[in-house]
Amino acid sequence: MPAAIVYTDLDGTMVGPRGSFVHTAAGELTDRPWTALLELHAAGVPLVLVSGRTHAQLQEAGRVFAVDGHIAELGSLVSWAGGRETHLLTGDLPAEFAGRGPVEVMADLGVVDALLAARPGRLEWHAPWSATHTGDAMLRGRVDTAEVDAWLADRGWGWLTLKDNGRVPRTSRVTLAVEGDPHVYHLMPRGIGKGHAIAWDLARRGLDPADAVAIGDSVSDLEMAPAVGRLFVTANGAAVPGMAQAMATLPNTTATDGAMGLGWAQAVRESLSS
Secondary structure (H helix, E strand, O other): OOOOEEEEOOEOOOEOHHHOOOEOOOOOEOOHHHHHHHHHHHOOOOEEEEOOOOHHHHHHHHHHHOOOEEEEHHHOEEEEOOOOEEEEOOOOOOHHHOOOOHHHHHHHHOHHHHHHHHOOOOEEEOOOHHHHOOOOEEEEEOOOHHHHHHHHHHOOOOOEEEEEEEEOOOOOOOOOOOOOOOEEEEEEEOOOOHHHHHHHHHHHHOOOHHHEEEEEOOHHHHHHHHHOOEEEEOHHHHOOOOHHHHHHOOOOEEEOOOOHHHHHHHHHHHHHHO
């Protein structure tokens, strides 16, 4: 059966260089992603954006792509009805902080300040995009996430975890001494993720997870696999060191032939056909 709903990552998956929907990873013009999007809408299959971007950013992108909802801040916030309805997921946030947003709690505890001080020149806020996050602290740099998680646990903050959301091009905003392009990280409570948010949204919609498809490109996108019937990983993501081994442990995960937009178009068309 064709997919009943498609959940898709945005940057590096649906859109390519500098967020373009009409350029391939090599910078060539293409209409294939737009054509696939039109076919998806013509088939009446809902499209939901799932990204590390903020609610406001996805609300705007959602209007452009005519989506049926979005999941922001790497699974922290589920939104529908054109962005008018939202639900904040707080995962393993301690009960003593119930009713408060994770970013507010982390600020009061001094978590991010302590982490940045412990990793000088390796981590910084992913400004300006980090300013409006409520469910996670958005950082950039190059660190070992397992080491950071151990550091958090040693300080009594083991309910938090640092997730790697993939590489981003180095710009003049980056002040770090790290070599090459930095990665974007999300510091957030455990129990939050793209997969958890998709499961919540599918239950809200009354849809069978087996009938859902997801498309992504990063390690954090692999979390979507247990929540859906099939996960596509675009070729650019599948080529990242370690991804092939991680994907091999997920039997419902497939790599596309093309990168970014072209791979996304392939995933959409396969979702519509079977």
